[in-house]
């Protein structure tokens with residue numbers, strides 16, 4: 001997309017395209033964004049795989065293990081930030097919003113159906129992620145032993161909806177930074193000093 005930095009509308013279009021590319025393109029920097037959530041008073045950041053992006057609803061989908069401590073932390077405070085920087089495109093995107101956790105409902109059913117067998121294996125680990133252990137080898141997955149479908153009960157879907165999107169484009173001739181803030185279905189668009 002050429003000269004997208006010349007208008008707020010095309011800055012937003014470019015941001016949406018950049019996020020979308022992360023769903024199917026494993027080489028896209030937005031395929032593995034960082035999600036930050038609260039852990040009580042602390043902030044916790046981690047890499048996740050972007051599974052889907054609904055542009056109309058401004059929803060990003062991530063998968064995780066229901067047993068993970070972050071699930072209860074998100075339920076306590078579901079404010080979240082998603083961040084990624086595309087080094088080739090020189091574009092940073094920051095999203096602010098909230099997460100809705102799904103477990104054993106129609107959302108998880110549909111997502112599980114479309115999950116590759118290899119990815120299903122992660123949910124069959126015999127104990128809860130983040131548990132302190134003595135020997136990691138005991139928790140290696142034996143591909144011949146596991147019933148992948150058993151993992152479904154540990155499978156959770158996180159739907160992140162954002163109300164704010166900030167894009168920073170690094171450009172030699174002059175950086176460009178813009179913010180988009182949604183209230184209901186109206187969007188406020190502003191340039192920012194980079």
Ligand SMILES: Cc1cc2nc3c(=O)[nH]c(=O)nc-3n(C[C@H](O)[C@H](O)[C@H](O)COP(=O)(O)O)c2cc1C
Pocket residue numbers: 032044045046047048049050062063064065068069070129130
């Ligand atoms: C490339 C990559 C992709 C990852 N994808 C996911 C993911 O989709 N879901 C997830 O829960 N953890 C994923 N992880 C692991 C998390 O970064 C994190 O280590 C783990 O979820 C524990 O985080 P927590 O302590 O905040 O629960 C991924 C890690 C890497 C390096």
